[in-house]
Amino acid sequence: MIESLLVANRGEIARRVIRTARALGVRTVALHAGVDADLPHVREADEVVALPGPAAYRDVEAVVAAARATGAEAVHPGYGFLSESPALARACGKEGLLWVGPDPESMELLADKVAARNHVAARGVPVLPGTADAVTGVDGALAAARRLGYPLMVKASAGGGGIGMGVAGNDDELGRAVATAASRGRGAFGDARVLLERYVSGARHVEVQVLGLPDGSVVAFPAERDCSVQRRHQKVVEETPSPAVDAPLRSRLRAAAVTAAQSVGYRNAGTVEFLLQPGTGEFFFLEVNTRLQVEHPITEEACGVDLVELQLRVAAGEDVHVEPVEVRGHAMEFRVCAEDPVRFLPGPGAVTEWAEPSGPGIRVDSGYAAGTTVTPHFDPLLAKLVVSGADRTQVLERARDALEAFRVRGPKINLPFLREVLADPEFTSGTYDTGIVDRLVASRRP
Incomplete structure (x- = not known):
């Protein structure tokens, strides 16, 4: 069993991971970004590392540095923040840290909704009618809509959590939905590509x-x-x-x-x-x-x-x-x-x-x-x-x-x-x- 664990998260999921680790006799290290100093997960960990600010929960270097400084053997990312970051998974591997998650190659493939959809479809998993390639602008989306028909679900190709998702029932709505998905995908994940799929009501x-x-x-x-x-x-x-x-x-x-x-x-x-x-x-x-x-x-x-x-x-x-x-x-x-x-x-x-x-x-x-x-x-x-x-x-x-x-x-x-x-x-x-x-x-x- 792992002997020491850095929990690279906060709040309820940090407490959840710490609870199981403690039951297994694993030493835990918590993070806090100043504003979180009074939260329960900070008190319940065996050791605590203060981060320079709220944004540091998303900073690969800050997380790895905290693991190194505390002698942690493994990193559990929880959900959100860096939990689906191939960069953090790779950085942990380079530092000899165990990554509590899938390998970075799997994460990269599955993080791209278009690539993941095409990959599983080729293996017989059913997918909705949609774009086999990512859409990068309104003109491409309108051309795809001619083939697929309305209504359409518009999604940012990268990331999750419902960010950038919207439904379009006509050309005008599609233009607005694509612009929103591209903008939010670029802002949240650094990727403005968009996926279109047939919208299913009552699902x-x-x-x-x-x-x-x-x-x-x-x-x-x-x-x-x-x-x-x-x-x-x-x-x-x-x-x-x-x-x-x-x-x-x-x-x-x-x-x-x-x-x-x-x-x-x-x-x-x-x-x-x-x-x-x-x-x-x-x-x-x-x-x-x-x-x-x-x-x-x-x-x-x-x-x-x-x-x-x-x-x-x-x-x-x-x-x-x-x-x-x-x-x-x-x-x-x-x-x-x-x-x-x-x-x-x-x-x-x-x-x-x-x-x-x-x-x-x-x-x-x-x-x-x-x-x-x-x-x-x-x-x-x-x-x-x-x-x-x-x-x-x-x-x-x-x-x-x-x-x-x-x-x-x-x-x-x-x-x-x-x-x-x-x-x-x-x-x-x-x-x-x-x-x-x-x-x-x-x-x-x-």
């Missing part, structure tokens, strides 16, 4: 957790995650297993995920994402996230595994065997964010009250506490409320009580919105799709 967003093992095999966990509750193409509520997936479809999704991961020699934890048409059972490849997902706890609860422990053991080159697991009931995750619950705008501030729910089937992965401060420098995610139970009905009941009991004062908070989702008949019935939040917001208007 669901489902994903399969995979783990590439040192022996070259890939395990696909049996409880797919449904991430269809999204606002601005960013996930808000996730559940497993999906109410829209039956056993035969689940088997096909897992097989496609394994094919996609094995085709690049994937190692460590990753997630293969698909778009699902519930009425037909057809699904289409979207992308591979080459890191631990925000929503990984619901897989842990439903499958009885510790994905961070498995990540560390794979990175250490252990002879890891994942025995076939059965799904243990149902689980949901609610992302608690420092956001206005009506307009979804960030609302940072000092946390004056923080009271987490507890009880059977309740897990809270949090990055803040009373007395800490939510700053405007980072993503507004504060905590993840994870609820599990014997079946979906029990989870819904427990979630209602838990969301009512969760108390946060100081920053703006989206807890009222999460309660609104939970009370929505479309969500409680399990028949929702990726348009649920837009419909929910529209129903508020007089």
Whole structure:
């Protein structure tokens, strides 16, 4: 097992990684950028390195220097920041540090949505009709639209997190969507290329957790995650297993995920994402996230595994065997964010009250506490409320009580919105799709 670990992240995911590392007897090193000095992950690590500022979480040299200075043996990137950075993976290799993630070559291929789409399609994984080559301007996009037809989903070719995504139903909308995707892709990822794919209304967003093992095999966990509750193409509520997936479809999704991961020699934890048409059972490849997902706890609860422990053991080159697991009931995750619950705008501030729910089937992965401060420098995610139970009905009941009991004062908070989702008949019935939040917001208007 790894003896010392630098956690190259902050907040709740840093605490999550530190918790498993501590249970395994691994010494941990945390980072903080000044504004994070009072956060719980800083107090819980065995050693702390101060960074020169918030931007340093994205600085490969700063992260590697912190690992060298503290004698860390390995680096866990969490999610966001440098978690999908081939540059950091390579820098760790040069310094003799273990990288807790896939190899940089796999990361580079899968980070490019066009290249990844073409690669898996050539191996029989279904993809949506779209552009085989990246689009670099409006003229090229309009020419592609003549072939593909409207409506179209426009995506930045690089990166993830829904950045730059938009739907176009005609030429004018396409021009605006391409300009937005190119601008945001250039700003966030240094890449202005754009991918066009056929837009599917009424679809669901489902994903399969995979783990590439040192022996070259890939395990696909049996409880797919449904991430269809999204606002601005960013996930808000996730559940497993999906109410829209039956056993035969689940088997096909897992097989496609394994094919996609094995085709690049994937190692460590990753997630293969698909778009699902519930009425037909057809699904289409979207992308591979080459890191631990925000929503990984619901897989842990439903499958009885510790994905961070498995990540560390794979990175250490252990002879890891994942025995076939059965799904243990149902689980949901609610992302608690420092956001206005009506307009979804960030609302940072000092946390004056923080009271987490507890009880059977309740897990809270949090990055803040009373007395800490939510700053405007980072993503507004504060905590993840994870609820599990014997079946979906029990989870819904427990979630209602838990969301009512969760108390946060100081920053703006989206807890009222999460309660609104939970009370929505479309969500409680399990028949929702990726348009649920837009419909929910529209129903508020007089």
